[in-house]
Amino acid sequence: MKHYSKQTRILTAIDCIIFGFDGREIKLLLIKRGFEPEKGKWSLMGGFVQPDEALEQAATRILMQLTGLSGVYMEQVHAFGDLNRDPVERTISIIYFALVDIHKYEKQISEDYHAEWFPLKKFPRLIFDHERMVQMAKEKLQYKAAFHPILFELLPEKFTLPQLHSLYEDIFNASLDKRNFSRKIHSAKLLIKLKEKEKENSKKGAYYFKIDKKKYKSIFYSVFNFIPNPDTHK
Amino acid sequence: MKHYSKQTRILTAIDCIIFGFDGREIKLLLIKRGFEPEKGKWSLMGGFVQPDEALEQAATRILMQLTGLSGVYMEQVHAFGDLNRDPVERTISIIYFALVDIHKYEKQISEDYHAEWFPLKKFPRLIFDHERMVQMAKEKLQYKAAFHPILFELLPEKFTLPQLHSLYEDIFNASLDKRNFSRKIHSAKLLIKLKEKEKENSKKGAYYFKIDKKKYKSIFYSVFNFIPNPDTHK
Numbered sequence: 001m002k003h004y005s006k007q008t009r010i011l012t013a014i015d016c017i018i019f020g021f022d023g024r025e026i027k028l029l030l031i032k033r034g035f036e037p038e039k040g041k042w043s044l045m046g047g048f049v050q051p052d053e054a055l056e057q058a059a060t061r062i063l064m065q066l067t068g069l070s071g072v073y074m075e076q077v078h079a080f081g082d083l084n085r086d087p088v089e090r091t092i093s094i095i096y097f098a099l100v101d102i103h104k105y106e107k108q109i110s111e112d113y114h115a116e117w118f119p120l121k122k123f124p125r126l127i128f129d130h131e132r133m134v135q136m137a138k139e140k141l142q143y144k145a146a147f148h149p150i151l152f153e154l155l156p157e158k159f160t161l162p163q164l165h166s167l168y169e170d171i172f173n174a175s176l177d178k179r180n181f182s183r184k185i186h187s188a189k190l191l192i193k194l195k196e197k198e199k200e201n202s203k204k205g206a207y208y209f210k211i212d213k214k215k216y217k218s219i220f221y222s223v224f225n226f227i228p229n230p231d232t233h234k
Numbered sequence: 235m236k237h238y239s240k241q242t243r244i245l246t247a248i249d250c251i252i253f254g255f256d257g258r259e260i261k262l263l264l265i266k267r268g269f270e271p272e273k274g275k276w277s278l279m280g281g282f283v284q285p286d287e288a289l290e291q292a293a294t295r296i297l298m299q300l301t302g303l304s305g306v307y308m309e310q311v312h313a314f315g316d317l318n319r320d321p322v323e324r325t326i327s328i329i330y331f332a333l334v335d336i337h338k339y340e341k342q343i344s345e346d347y348h349a350e351w352f353p354l355k356k357f358p359r360l361i362f363d364h365e366r367m368v369q370m371a372k373e374k375l376q377y378k379a380a381f382h383p384i385l386f387e388l389l390p391e392k393f394t395l396p397q398l399h400s401l402y403e404d405i406f407n408a409s410l411d412k413r414n415f416s417r418k419i420h421s422a423k424l425l426i427k428l429k430e431k432e433k434e435n436s437k438k439g440a441y442y443f444k445i446d447k448k449k450y451k452s453i454f455y456s457v458f459n460f461i462p463n464p465d466t467h468k
Contacts (some may be wrong), residue, residue, distance in 0.1 A: 004322050007282040009243030012315075012326060035237050055315035055326070079313040079328045081246075081289035088238050092246060092326075093244040094313045135248050143377045148285070 011091040014059045015046040015130065016139035017077070018067070020102035021154035023163050026170045027102060027117040028134060029109065029127070031066060036161035037087055038127040044134070045115075046093070050147060059096040067113050073099045073153040077140045078133075085129050093129075097137040120170075138171075145171055149190055152211050160198045160206035161185070190215055245325040248293045249280040249364065251311070251371035253300070254351060255388035257397050260404045261336060261351040262368060263343065264360070265300060271321055272361040278368070279349075280327065286442035293330040307333045307387040311374045312367075319363050327363075329379075331371040333387035338467050372405075383424055386445050394432050394440035395419070424449055448465055 019027035033043040047062040050100045056077065062087065064070050074096050081092040102117060120138065125131070134211065151167055161182060169176050184187050185191065192212050197205035252263035267277040267415035281296040283289065289310065298304050308330050315326045336342050336351060343349050352358065356370065359365070378384045385401055394417060403410050419425065 004245070007245055009283045010246050010283065011238070011241055012244050012246070049244065049315070051242045051324070052317070054317055055313060076312060078310060079289060081283070081328070083288055090263070090285070094315070143381070146380070147377070 010047040011086075011089055011170075013046055013086075013091050013093040014049060014055065014062050015044040015093050015095045015133055016059060016063050016066075016074075017044060017095060017097045017134055018063070018069075018100060019097060019120070019137075019141065019154065020100050020105075021151075021167055022102045023159075025166070026120040026154075026168055028120050028123050029100075029114045029115050029117055030123065031113065033127060033195045041127045041129045042124045044095075048091075049094075055094055059094075063098060067105075067109055067115055069098070069100060069105060069109070073143065073150070075140070075144070077137050080129055080133065082129070095131075095133045095137060097141060097181075099141075099150070101154060101156050105154055141171060148189070149211075149216060152190075152216065158194060158196070158208040158210050160208060162201070162206055164209075245320075246283040247280055247320075247321055247325050247327040248283060248289065248296050249278040249327050249329045249367055250293060250297050250300075250308075251278055251329060251331045251368055252303075252334060253320075253331060253354070253375065253388065254299070254334050254339075255385075255401055255404075256336045256351075257393075258400060260354040260388075260401070262354050262357050263301065263334075263349050263351055265347070265349045267361060276358045277359045277361045278329075278364045282325075283328075289328055293328075294413065297332060301339075301343055301349055303332070303334060303339060303343070307384070309374070309378070311371050314363055314367065316363070327367075329367050329371060331375060333375075335382070335390050336387060337390055375405060383422070383450060384447075386424075386450065392428060392430070392442040392444050394442060396435070396440055398443075 014061055020029060029045070030042045031045055045062060045066040047058070047065070048056040049182060053061065056074070057076055059076075060070070063072070063074070076096045077097055078090055078129050079094045085091065085092055085093070088092045106117075109117075120134075123134075126134070141150070145168075151164075151171065154167060155163065164185065165176065165181055168181065190212055191209040194208040194210060196208045200203040254261045254263060265277070265279055266274050279296060279300040281292070281299070281427075283292040287295065289307070293308055293310075294304070297306070297308070311329045311331055313326055313328045317324055319325065319327070340351075345355060351358075354368075358395045360368070371396040375384070379402075385398075385405065388401060389397065398419065399410065402415065409431055424446055425443040428444060430442050432442055433439040
């Protein structure tokens, strides 16, 4: 196996881009880095891949250690491998995005882990190439959300149509016609209307909905166009 | 930098999934592996990342060395990192897809490099996890092609609408209504009609078209829904 023994071995890390939705806008979870270099600066959650871990296992462990989160939706986005992206030693970083319902974890994350949520539209400077990582994770989320009902991972158990509409507008950074959106969403037959209304944001109130979980699973992997109105995206 | 020095370094490879289009169907370029283990078996084009190479540089070099191809469209797809995916030693493989116009390179590839094109719908057994890699590259191509005019990289300088239609049907594995397809493609204003006709496949003939290169570049990175008729994809 001469071919193998002559080759270079490279440090491999995982960085996690954690997206949350608070009912109005998409947010990003950041921590202050705990070791040198760049100690104390804002950073994605990251760590090195261990010898006995597959990549997904490493991502799950790192998320758990740094935020206490488990069982959340995660997906690999990209490998970053520029020679000098880490000043200490060449490190390839493989990035994952995670989608969480902010309200479910808000208290735990901020009290136990000193992590903070920032609006995806306005967050502080990040170390290394972490800002490019966030950008790429956002693009991947757009692709996925266009075909799969993935954004529901960001919503609480029950939610209103205006909340869902805000979520789609925010992730596609576009203004989406409300009637068209509502028609497309209903034609997917994914939602179950509840009897209860949310009345904080308007006098008339907005009905709560929940996901039809069976339906959700069955259509998740089919190619399905979820962009409510493509013509508004040019 | 104690934190770094204690970590494990891992072999890193690149594997390339090379897609081509021959006017009728999508094809996949494969070679017989030149070293142990699995020497002589069908494989993707691969090689190890060198210490002085960024990932994209390694992918470009490997493609050039094994096929003679250069200047083709390449894009990273995914990192595969299961512990035992390579029986010799743990190796993380980062995969790229490449899109080429088959006719442009047909002779050079088969004569000088002993590589072979197989239909994407029916190709031989591949080593390791290379079949999963092909599947994932195909999915990524579908996502990209839904938003960007990326499939034009697979077409020759001039092509007919029936060819373009076949290409989209083949990659989405769906039957697309011809009139709707034609309307969507023309509304993108990407094509320039030529005076010449292709007459091999019908008496009436089909006009050749070429891409408006300026337009192509300017819309490439905008979010644009290129699925001709999403409702046929359920």
